[in-house]
Amino acid sequence: LNSTGIELATQSDVDLDRQLRVDGLGNLIAGLCGGMVGYLGVAYSLLNYKAGANSRLAGLVASGLCLVILFWGAPILAYLPRAVMGGLLLYLGLTLLVEWVYDAWFKLSRLDYALVLLILLIVATRSFLAGVGIGIIIACLLFVVSYSHVHVIKYAATGAEQRSNVERSFLHLKELNEKGKQIYIVCLQGYVFFGTAHSILDHVRQCFGNPELPKIRFLLLDFRLVTGLDSSALFSLLRLKQLTQIGKVA
CATH class of the missing domain: 3.30.750.24 (STAS domain)
Incomplete structure (x- = not known):
């Protein structure tokens, strides 16, 4: 979906097969190294495109800065006020809540929206893995029920x-x-x-x-x-x- 949005915004073709392969390989390596799952970001990709960063150099520079922060950025981060780091986490959390609680009300069906709220409740009261696992199980059951209504x-x-x-x-x-x-x-x-x-x-x-x-x-x-x-x-x-x-x- 993000790749299609970038295609429309940049009026160019994206190799979806290659993009999925690269994302999958990157997530496997990130998981083995204890990192987080990543995917194609529309906002930052369009920001680079409008700024003229249309080559692979933009991705290499971004990954290089991440490596520098990973190995030599700890002393620098120690000088940052805790309020800045806390505000950053608060901003990210509120952004996700607005996207999946408020905006999702206008985009998703009522059944899917109820599933999102259930996953959020389980993540808040139990754990992240429990919420994701139960969400996947319920989503599979909903798929089976909805597909069974299709006339064979x-x-x-x-x-x-x-x-x-x-x-x-x-x-x-x-x-x-x-x-x-x-x-x-x-x-x-x-x-x-x-x-x-x-x-x-x-x-x-x-x-x-x-x-x-x-x-x-x-x-x-x-x-x-x-x-x-x-x-x-x-x-x-x-x-x-x-x-x-x-x-x-x-």
Whole structure:
């Protein structure tokens, strides 16, 4: 998101793949050295761009100053008043609170905003790692719930409604018109997992038990738009196979 914002502001292209690789490598090295996580900053990047610092020299100078402060800056920092350091920490903390408590109210959904407040409460009362860990778990659960609402069945049709591109004779077309309703086609889409796999089974079961529909002799599942499936989806498909065997459906 930050890279896209810089692209718009500078009217230039950013190699997102390279940027992610560099950020990931830098964060790994920083973590091994006891440092903090870093990412592309829009404000400082645009400040350098407007000041004319468009080369890699700006990043090298900034990193060099950080190294100087790391190895030889302790005596200099000792002369700074404690109020300055405390004010800096207070400023950073208030900036984060304004961004994630006040500004987030107008940007995030109410559910996401409640999750942000919960993480903030856990960080304040327990620890930072506990807040981040619980936040990740809840975010994963919310993703599963929201993705399970996506319809995995794109459409369903009979053989009389959906035809192939093969040119057929008049007799064959007449045969398909008469017996095509005995063929039931279910087109699937997306990722099939435990939250959506059971809906396929329920849909086919309802079709088998619907007295208004003609008896289904052939069931065709179209997986061309499916991106993947998990083990629970395989169990649902095996159960579907058992239903077809009981109903003598091919």
